[in-house]
Amino acid sequence: MGDNSEKGKMRFLFVVTSNPFAKDFSTLLYLVSALSKEGEVVMFFSGNGAYYLTRPEAKKFKDAGARLLYCAHSAHQRGVEKVPDFFESSSTYNLSKMLPEYDKVLVFN
Template sequence: MNLLIVLASNPYSHDFNTTVKLATAALERNHRLKIFFMGNGIYSILRKEIKELAEKGAQIYYCAHNAQQRKIKPEGWAESSSMYGLSKLVAEADKVIMLD
């Protein structure tokens, strides 16, 4: 399955923990996983748990405009994208989970 998780909640919300648990379970089941960070969720990309998910095979994307607004510079393992990029990811996904 091709799963997309979109996180717009702040990094210390229950949604962050839910994202990490869902992502871990999806990767353990060999699903293709993409996570897109936007809004205040962009702060989550700075947490070590997200880098660990990327190392396990998750593809990590973030809204470049939201990152610029919040003066965040994600590391090279995360791919810069946009709302247009998100729309393409949504179209490609079998399931989309939005956490806001």
């Protein structure tokens, strides 16, 4: 486990590559809400998941306790210019370095 995790707390990483109009939104929100009570939750939006940056309701993930990261290249490729301040810019390279730090990784494609 990573050094910055609390002892005994699980660390969850959600990799979201499906678009925000997919049926995954309510499932993701439910899981984030439940799992953030058990430990740390980070969401990484890449590919078509970058479209979540254009959806105001994505703030619900932050409000539920998740840290929100996105692939800046994916956002640029999809013409996303304005990014809400509750998202943090990242890259798929950073994602590859983060993967071993998490107890569970869930992918929504």
